[in-house]
Amino acid sequence: MKPIKVGLLGLGTVGTGVVRIVEGHQADLLSQTGSPIEIASILVQDKSKNRNISVSPDKLTENPWDIVENPEIDVVVEVMGGIELSKELMLACLEKGKHIVTANKDLMALHGPEILAKAAEKGCDVFYEASVAGGIPIIRTLIEGFSSDRITKIMGIVNGTTNYILTKMSQEGAAYADVLKEAQQLGYAESDPTSDVEGFDAARKMTILGTLGFHANVALGDVEVKGISNVTKEDITYGKRLGYEVKLLGIAERQDDHISISVQPTMVKKSHPLASVNGVFNAVYVYGEAVGETMFYGPGAGEMPTATSVVADLVAVVRNMNLGINGRRGFKPYKEKKLKTDEQIASKNFILLHVADKAGVLAQITQVFAQYDVSLESVLQHPNASNPNAEIIIITHDASKASINKVLKQFESLDVVHEIKSVYRVEG
Ligand SMILES: NC(=O)C1=CN([C@@H]2O[C@H](COP(=O)(O)OP(=O)(O)OC[C@H]3O[C@@H](n4cnc5c(N)ncnc54)[C@H](OP(=O)(O)O)[C@@H]3O)[C@@H](O)[C@H]2O)C=CC1
Numbered sequence: 001m002k003p004i005k006v007g008l009l010g011l012g013t014v015g016t017g018v019v020r021i022v023e024g025h026q027a028d029l030l031s032q033t034g035s036p037i038e039i040a041s042i043l044v045q046d047k048s049k050n051r052n053i054s055v056s057p058d059k060l061t062e063n064p065w066d067i068v069e070n071p072e073i074d075v076v077v078e079v080m081g082g083i084e085l086s087k088e089l090m091l092a093c094l095e096k097g098k099h100i101v102t103a104n105k106d107l108m109a110l111h112g113p114e115i116l117a118k119a120a121e122k123g124c125d126v127f128y129e130a131s132v133a134g135g136i137p138i139i140r141t142l143i144e145g146f147s148s149d150r151i152t153k154i155m156g157i158v159n160g161t162t163n164y165i166l167t168k169m170s171q172e173g174a175a176y177a178d179v180l181k182e183a184q185q186l187g188y189a190e191s192d193p194t195s196d197v198e199g200f201d202a203a204r205k206m207t208i209l210g211t212l213g214f215h216a217n218v219a220l221g222d223v224e225v226k227g228i229s230n231v232t233k234e235d236i237t238y239g240k241r242l243g244y245e246v247k248l249l250g251i252a253e254r255q256d257d258h259i260s261i262s263v264q265p266t267m268v269k270k271s272h273p274l275a276s277v278n279g280v281f282n283a284v285y286v287y288g289e290a291v292g293e294t295m296f297y298g299p300g301a302g303e304m305p306t307a308t309s310v311v312a313d314l315v316a317v318v319r320n321m322n323l324g325i326n327g328r329r330g331f332k333p334y335k336e337k338k339l340k341t342d343e344q345i346a347s348k349n350f351i352l353l354h355v356a357d358k359a360g361v362l363a364q365i366t367q368v369f370a371q372y373d374v375s376l377e378s379v380l381q382h383p384n385a386s387n388p389n390a391e392i393i394i395i396t397h398d399a400s401k402a403s404i405n406k407v408l409k410q411f412e413s414l415d416v417v418h419e420i421k422s423v424y425r426v427e428g
């Protein structure tokens with residue numbers, strides 16, 4: 001039986017897991033696809049590097065074109081990361097009729113439409129299950145499992161590093177900087193953790209989920225992004241007191257064909273299933289008009305979980321090859337993208353203010369909310385022993401983002417408001 005030959009771009013964390021699964025599960029993969037799968041050639045930066053997996057040295061190359069130009073290679077698995085070189089190689093592979101599997105969220109979020117268009121033109125598959133939420137098969141779920149429904153909301157904890165940091169701050173009172181260091185040592189964070197903590201990694205993943213969920217070409221620039229670097233222990237403590245956990249959520253919403261997508265630290269009601277997703281775990285909550293609430297939970301990063309998704313994509317490509325249907329089942333957005341305005345984006349809000357500690361202040365504050373028609377769910381006021389401010393914590397009912405912005409602007413001009421300490425969206 002002729003084996004399907006695979007070129008692997010990258011033998012780092014994920015690439016190593018791919019080799020382990022392809023070699024270790026060979027009999028199962030053969031039974032499921034009807035073809036032996038052979039990793040024929042592997043691209044690395046440095047062939048002399050010590051690796052924690054043994055591969056034949058003849059298979060390693062430092063020249064990517066050895067793989068692109070090799071006519072025997074049917075499928076290329078891209079797990080090297082980066083954008084420009086990966087894109088160039090992927091387009092060149094597609095030009096030569098090679099199918100692609102990738103875990104590269106940065107590339108798919110920025111250049112997904114161009115790559116998928118080239119794949120369709122060439123009758124090739126491009127699958128990217130591992131690019132969002134590592135081991136959770138959320139991409140296939142959105143494309144196939146929910147093809148019958150109309151999704152109105154996707155909320156995801158899609159970055160393991162930030163969830164690990166927030167969990168440790170909440171459960172152990174740990175300091176942000178200490179836990180970030182720990183997450184780096186554990187290998188969860190990107191080499192430059194800015195993309196984790198400032199929400200960019202989650203934004204790329206939400207670009208992909210929003211496109212798939214709403215059938216419209218969401219661009220990275222459509223995602224409003226705020227990371228966790230300004231989340232304080234004080235916010236977490238107040239949140240807990242009021243029954244919330246702070247989580248970095250990707251939130252994609254659709255109403256009457258208008259969509260909004262954001263990544264932001266959010267106060268999540270403890271009774272909501274996302275509030276109990278802890279540590280490096282990821283979860284994606286999907287609400288469909290017909291199905292109602294669903295949630296998908298699992299490891300969001302790491303060698304074997306991520307490789308599980310990569311190799312599942314490989315199996316799908318090989319099955320399509322055997323049926324001669326590659327490139328025929330690609331995802332094509334068919335809806336025009338219409339973004340919500342700030343008047344159309346609505347949510348509950350948590351607002352923590354430092355105000356003058358004197359009579360009548362609360363009335364002044366609530367008057368501002370009333371002026372912009374924002375009704376309040378709860379108001380907590382107490383003096384702060386450590387400084388001359390009193391603290392006021394407000395939870396609003398659903399209010400438009402435009403109204404909340406006006407309220408906050410007005411607070412800036414009020415003498416009695418010394419500082420707007422924190423503002424969070426509230427879910428649940
Ligand atoms: N790690 C994870 O948990 C997850 C990762 N991903 C994505 O998977 C991809 C791979 O991640 P990961 O395995 O962690 O990355 P690593 O940094 O661990 O591995 C990258 C591999 O690619 C090789 N490589 C990188 N650049 C080049 C280059 N210019 N030329 C030749 N070889 C190159 C490296 O070679 P060498 O070994 O010689 O240095 C290394 O083997 C990324 O897109 C990442 O975002 C997605 C989900 C989860």
Ligand SMILES: N[C@@H](CC=O)C(=O)O
Pocket residue numbers: 133134158159160161162188189190196201300301302
């Ligand atoms: N740094 C990422 C790794 C996987 O995508 C994360 O923390 O989720």
